Amino acid sequence: MSVTGGVPAVAPTVPDQTLDLRPLLLAEFEPVLEPLADAGPGVRQVLVASASKYESTREIAQAIAAELTGRGLEVTETDVDEDSNLVMDSFDAFVLGSAVYAGQWLQPARWFVQRHEPVLAAKPVWLFSSGPLGPPATWEEPVDVAGIAEATKAREHRVFAGRLELERLTAADRAVAAALRAPEGDFRDWTAIRSWAGHIADALTGGGPQTMVQTDIVPN
Numbered sequence: 411m412s413v414t415g416g417v418p419a420v421a422p423t424v425p426d427q428t429l430d431l432r433p434l435l436l437a438e439f440e441p442v443l444e445p446l447a448d449a450g451p452g453v454r455q456v457l458v459a460s461a462s463k464y465e466s467t468r469e470i471a472q473a474i475a476a477e478l479t480g481r482g483l484e485v486t487e488t489d490v491d492e493d494s495n496l497v498m499d500s501f502d503a504f505v506l507g508s509a510v511y512a513g514q515w516l517q518p519a520r521w522f523v524q525r526h527e528p529v530l531a532a533k534p535v536w537l538f539s540s541g542p543l544g545p546p547a548t549w550e551e552p553v554d555v556a557g558i559a560e561a562t563k564a565r566e567h568r569v570f571a572g573r574l575e576l577e578r579l580t581a582a583d584r585a586v587a588a589a590l591r592a593p594e595g596d597f598r599d600w601t602a603i604r605s606w607a608g609h610i611a612d613a614l615t616g617g618g619p620q621t622m623v624q625t626d627i628v629p630n
C-alpha cells in the first residue's frame with residue numbers, strides 16, 4: 411500500500427457561508443446497476459490517481475485511498491504524472507480525479523486518460539472532480555467530463571466541492587478568481603468523500619449494495 415501524504419483527520423473549519431452547501435443530484439450518464447462483473451477472490455488492487463494544482467484535490471484522493479485501504483483493498487495513490495513505473499494491468503480498478511479549471515479536468519489528467527485508455531476501458535473506473543466553490547455557485551456548469559467518462563467507460567462520476575485560498579494562487583489564477591468573485595475557503599466535504607469511497611469499496615469487495623446512484627454534488 412502506498413498511500414502518501416497527510417489527510418486532515420478533522421474536517422477543516424468551514425466558513426459560515428458554506429453551511430447551506432447541499433447536494434444536488436444530477437444524472438450525467440447511466441448508472442451501472444450490475445455487480446462488478448469480473449469480481450473474484452483475492453485482494454483487489456486499486457489505483458487512485460489525481461491531478462491537482464494546489465493540492466486540495468490530491469488530499470481528496472488521499473482520503474479516498476485511505477478509506478479503500480481501511481476496507482482491505484491494496485491501494486496505490488499517485489499523481490497522474492507519476493505513472494511511469496506503474497504496471498497498469500496489475501490494477502483491478504481505478505479511481506481517477508482532477509481539480510477543475512475553466513470547466514475541464516487539468517491537462518495532465520486528460521493525458522493520463524489518453525495514455526491508458528485501453529486498460530481503463532477494460533476495468534472498473536470511478537471518476538471524481540473537485541472544484542465547485544460556494545454557495546453561491548461560482549460556475550453554472552462546474553465540469554464537463556463526458557468524453558473522459560466515455561473513454562474510460564466509467565461507472566460513476568462524482569463532483570466534490572473544492573478549496574480556494576487566494577494566497578496560494580498564481581497571479582493569473584487569483585485574477586480569474588477575483589473576476590468571478592469566487593468565494594475563498596475550504597468547502598471540501600470529508601464525510602461525503604469518505605462515504606463515496608465506501609461505496610466503491612462495497613462494489614469491489616461485495617461488502618454492500620451493488621447498485622450505485624449516479625450523483626454529482628454542486629453547491630446551490
Ligand SMILES: Cc1cc2nc3c(=O)[nH]c(=O)nc-3n(C[C@H](O)[C@H](O)[C@H](O)COP(=O)(O)O)c2cc1C
Binds near residue numbers: 463467540571
Ligand atoms: C483560475 C481558476 C479557475 C477555476 N475554474 C473552475 C471551474 O471551471 N469549475 C469549478 O468547479 N471550479 C473551478 N475552480 C475552482 C477549483 O477547481 C478549486 O479551487 C479546486 O479545489 C482546486 O483544486 P486544487 O487545489 O487541487 O488545484 C477554479 C479555480 C481557479 C483558481
